[in-house]
Amino acid sequence: xxxxxxxVEKGAYYDSVTLMLVARELQxxxxxxxxxxxxxxxxxxxxLASAGFDVSGIQAGQSDLLIAVRGDGxxxxxxxxxxxxxxxxxxxxxxxxxxxxxxxxxxxxxILPEANIALxxxxxxxxxxxxxxxxxxxxxxxxxxDNVPIEKEIALKHKAKEKGLLVMGPDCGTAVIxxxxxxxxxxxxxxxxxxxxxxxxxLQEVHVQLARRGVGVLHAIGTxxxxxxxxxxxxxxxxxxxxxxxxxxxxxxxxxGKPPAPSVEERILKILEGGKKPAAVGFIGGKASxxxxxxxxxxxxxxxxxxxxxxANGKAPSSVREELFKSYERLKEKAASMRRxxxxxxLYSGGTLCYEAQLxxxxxxxxxxxxxxxxxxxxxxxxxxxxxxxMVDYGEDEFTQGRxxxxxxxxxxxxxxxxxxxxxxxxVILFDCVLGYGCHSNPAGQMAxxxxxxxxxxxDRIAYVAYVCGVDADPQDAAGQRKILEEAGVTVCDSxxxxxxxxCYIVG
Amino acid sequence: MSFAxxxxxxxxxxxxxxxxxxxxxxxxxxxxxxxxxxxxTECGDMGPRSVLSKRLPHWNxxxxxxxxxxxxxxxxxxxxxxxxxSRRWRPLWLEWLDFLAEPPLxxxxxxLIEGGLSSVAGMGPGLxxxxxxxxxxxxxxxxxxxxxxxxxxxxxxxxxxxxxxDILRDAFAGLVWRRIKDLCDALAGERASLLEESxxxxxxxxxxxxxxxxxxxxxxxxx
Numbered sequence: 001x002x003x004x005x006x007x008v009e010k011g012a013y014y015d016s017v018t019l020m021l022v023a024r025e026l027q028x029x030x031x032x033x034x035x036x037x038x039x040x041x042x043x044x045x046x047x048l049a050s051a052g053f054d055v056s057g058i059q060a061g062q063s064d065l066l067i068a069v070r071g072d073g074x075x076x077x078x079x080x081x082x083x084x085x086x087x088x089x090x091x092x093x094x095x096x097x098x099x100x101x102x103x104x105x106x107x108x109x110x111i112l113p114e115a116n117i118a119l120x121x122x123x124x125x126x127x128x129x130x131x132x133x134x135x136x137x138x139x140x141x142x143x144x145x146d147n148v149p150i151e152k153e154i155a156l157k158h159k160a161k162e163k164g165l166l167v168m169g170p171d172c173g174t175a176v177i178x179x180x181x182x183x184x185x186x187x188x189x190x191x192x193x194x195x196x197x198x199x200x201x202x203l204q205e206v207h208v209q210l211a212r213r214g215v216g217v218l219h220a221i222g223t224x225x226x227x228x229x230x231x232x233x234x235x236x237x238x239x240x241x242x243x244x245x246x247x248x249x250x251x252x253x254x255x256x257g258k259p260p261a262p263s264v265e266e267r268i269l270k271i272l273e274g275g276k277k278p279a280a281v282g283f284i285g286g287k288a289s290x291x292x293x294x295x296x297x298x299x300x301x302x303x304x305x306x307x308x309x310x311x312a313n314g315k316a317p318s319s320v321r322e323e324l325f326k327s328y329e330r331l332k333e334k335a336a337s338m339r340r341x342x343x344x345x346x347l348y349s350g351g352t353l354c355y356e357a358q359l360x361x362x363x364x365x366x367x368x369x370x371x372x373x374x375x376x377x378x379x380x381x382x383x384x385x386x387x388x389x390x391m392v393d394y395g396e397d398e399f400t401q402g403r404x405x406x407x408x409x410x411x412x413x414x415x416x417x418x419x420x421x422x423x424x425x426x427x428v429i430l431f432d433c434v435l436g437y438g439c440h441s442n443p444a445g446q447m448a449x450x451x452x453x454x455x456x457x458x459x460d461r462i463a464y465v466a467y468v469c470g471v472d473a474d475p476q477d478a479a480g481q482r483k484i485l486e487e488a489g490v491t492v493c494d495s496x497x498x499x500x501x502x503x504c505y506i507v508g
Numbered sequence: 509m510s511f512a513x514x515x516x517x518x519x520x521x522x523x524x525x526x527x528x529x530x531x532x533x534x535x536x537x538x539x540x541x542x543x544x545x546x547x548x549t550e551c552g553d554m555g556p557r558s559v560l561s562k563r564l565p566h567w568n569x570x571x572x573x574x575x576x577x578x579x580x581x582x583x584x585x586x587x588x589x590x591x592x593x594s595r596r597w598r599p600l601w602l603e604w605l606d607f608l609a610e611p612p613l614x615x616x617x618x619x620l621i622e623g624g625l626s627s628v629a630g631m632g633p634g635l636x637x638x639x640x641x642x643x644x645x646x647x648x649x650x651x652x653x654x655x656x657x658x659x660x661x662x663x664x665x666x667x668x669x670x671x672x673x674d675i676l677r678d679a680f681a682g683l684v685w686r687r688i689k690d691l692c693d694a695l696a697g698e699r700a701s702l703l704e705e706s707x708x709x710x711x712x713x714x715x716x717x718x719x720x721x722x723x724x725x726x727x728x729x730x731x
Contacts, residue, residue: 088611100707103606106599111700 002033003073004053007080008040009065009087013123016404018090019065025091026079031072037083040064043383043398047412050384062401105133119182121145124170128152131167135159142182143169143224146397150231153224157235166239169224173200173407174436176207176220183222184407186436187473191216192312194244196237198223198257201350201395201434202301204469205496206256206282209305211471212494215312218249225351228260238267245275253279254308256301258355259286269295280308280317284352285359285374291317301356302495328501335505338491340463342427344368344503345420346391347413349406349443350469350496353432354393357500361389364504372396386420391430407439414450421454421462428463430503432496433485435470435478444468444481448488455489463506464490467499511547511575513560513583517683518545520578527567529635529671535564536671537573544674545575552709555685556586556678586683588651591696593729597703601695604726607719613638616720625727629663630672638720640672644679645724650731651682652692687713688721 019037026035034051038044040060049055053068060066065087069079102108109115118134120127124147131141135156143156148170160167168175174197175182179190186204188211195217197203203220210217221240228234237260244250253272260268260283269288272279278294282304288297296317298304303324310320344361348354351372358368368374371383372393380390383398394406394413406413413431420426433443440446444466451464466485470478482492493499525537525545534553537545545557549564559575560583567573593601608617616631616638625646631639640663647657657680665673678684684692687709694703711718 100704100711102600103603104599107603110597110599111704113700 001073002070003076004068004070005076005080006048006053006055006058006069007067007083008058008060009067009084010060011063012065012087013039013063014065014087014090015123016400017408018087020404020409021091022083022086025086026069026083029071029075029079029082031075032069032079034068034070035079035083036066036068038066038068038403039401040066041398041401043401044403046382046384047399047403051415105130105137109137116140117142117177117182119144120169124148127170128156131156132159135163135165135167138163138165140166141168142172142175142222143167144172144183145169146171147401150226153226154232157227157232161235161239166221166243167236168222168240171200171226172222172224173405174203174207174220175222176217179216179218181437184434184436184438185220186211186469186471187475188471189214189216190218192249192251193217193254193308194247194250194252195220195254195256196223196240196244197221197255198225198228198237198260199352199355201432201469202256202282202284202352202356204350204434204436205301205353205356206254206305206308208469208471209302209495210254210309213306213309213313215309219244219247223257225258228257228264230261230263234260234264234267237264238271241268241271245271245277251277252308252311253277254282254304255279256282256304256352257284258352259283278311280304280311284356300360300497301352302497328498331498331502332505335502335508338463338502338506340427340461340506342425342462342507343386344389344391344428344430344507345386345423345426346430346500346503347416347420348391348393348432349395349410349413350432350434351393351395353434353467353469353496354391354395356496357430357503358391360497360500361391361504364501365389365508371398384416386423392416407434407443409440410443410446414446417447417450418454421458426462427507428465428503430465430499432499433466433468433470433481435468435474435476435481437475439476441476442481442484443476444484448484448490451485451488451490460489463503464488465493465499465503465506466490467493467496469496511559511561511577511580513554514577514580515554515556515558516582516585516587518557518559518577518580522574522576524572524574527569527571527573530564530567530569533564535567537575538670542670544671551583552686554584554586556683558584558586560584584686586678586685586689588648588682588684588689589692589696590654591693592653593649593692593695594698596698597695598729600703601722601726601729604719604722607723608642610719613716613720613723616642617723625661626663629676630668632716632720635669636672636675636714636717637668638716640668640676641714641717641720642724642727644675645721645726646728646731647676647679647724648682648684648688648692648721649725649728651679652695653729655731685713687718691725 041062117140119142121144127145223236282298307317310317369390528538529536533549535547628639691706694706
């Protein structure tokens, strides 16, 4: 009989990578069926409960660590002890021989005085102060950390602006500077396009789609999603845009994100109209439409990339757009042979990809429920319970506080895929696999394993549709990842927009 | 047995030893006066009273051996350099103090706070306890600054291992191992790449020796 034990380590903060590595060590122990280490946030307690752990009576707050193990009763105590021991000296987190890692900003700058950018990835509550120090040291900042208070973001960005420095983020997962990727970036070619993006996986998708069309990117400035809101006023977005317009090596500009606040959008468009460079503006789901050269307004990510590529190659954006939408139409023929009854369940690791999929689905098959919905009334009461057409963004804070981002570990998403496959009302399961530096080494493998298990139980009742956001040069090899999914019986599409449409046509 | 080079402090006269320890790339010998002499196969392992050899001789622990050094060319001078460290690197050496907050050196760090420098002698496992490595680092840094090492921090012979006591005697006299000497040279210069290289090399010394030595140097620089 399997037993469980949940140990609370009071006031212990560990980064999510360490927690994942320790959990994996425990899972390898004889007699342990399941092990999980997470900060005791409300969401994580709920997730533990949904995984079958009895969390009643647990006295813990979000600054406490939960070590939960299930298995043979005789080894549970030893597993908890092993976890505590490993946390003191985490596995796989040591500096490899042949490198010296300074431990402070001043130390790093004494070794590398010519550095001009700092990438900060620490717990959000400390990240803002570190960014402040970096600005004082004259460094641009890429603030990868999330959960930084908006007041801090505003203060940092005003300070940076005064100093002529950029603060990319908070919650900026991807950037590219002179062709070098920072954070979750793909191994795409360098070229004449410059991007500014208030959307991490939106940036990745456009970067990848440009690469598919043989066009490279020199700079891609991530701003963090909140930058274009009224409170922040688009400080980084506007500075990034000005920088690209002034850069002689940039021939085409592409802007990506959810629609900015009206006042911010107005300023962005004004700057673009006054600039001399053609621009593909991809504020997806926005109200602005129609081309007014040098501005080309787009509604989706792949469309933005296709238009930017056309501008870089001297082609007419209108004809390229037309071709793209014709190719989407042809998906209906493909869908005809895959017809299923029921709802779509979308399981996303990329927030912008989930948002775009919802937009497309809403226009083709009606409203979609989500934990990050297009409209407030479509918000799921419980993110772990789907209803109707549902698309879940696993990158939302509720799922990433004290646990790994789904782009780094799809275990949790794969479990949900199997759970959704049991639902007789489900016709299509749609998901993404985002590749690039920093992402999981084999996300397709994680998801394919779940698909295979589900298909063994339920056969072909459900259609599985996926998109692999990546290129062959990525560490995970996009072609190899697609093959893994296809061999598991998944239909793999060439873009996020295509995958969302195909899913809709299958059930529509 | 032919040797490729020697340290400048290895006496020319034939010397008789007992083989004290045999490791993968080092043999430690004990002289009649109780000092450590070493045969090493890696340049980086050269230190005071060392000879360099392509391979280790087939000597067994406890065996009596004689080494004739007059024909061996000098390839290493263990005297520490006379140039003090550049202040440019201060932020970096201040970080080395953090090693004393990490396990397993945190025990030494705690003792240091409670009992001061003289209380850490012999603390820690292994042939060269971490507390002694820290003391040796402190002495090296003090010498580099051109100061005299306070005699009261020098431990009693019976507080630590034979090998460690010998290293401390050398550090007190301003003699160091090659890795440390390279670090001292890099600290006196302005080249970050050299400093990084020498730090990597120092951190590769033993399980905790490198970290403890660096922490000791930081304490010595800040004294």
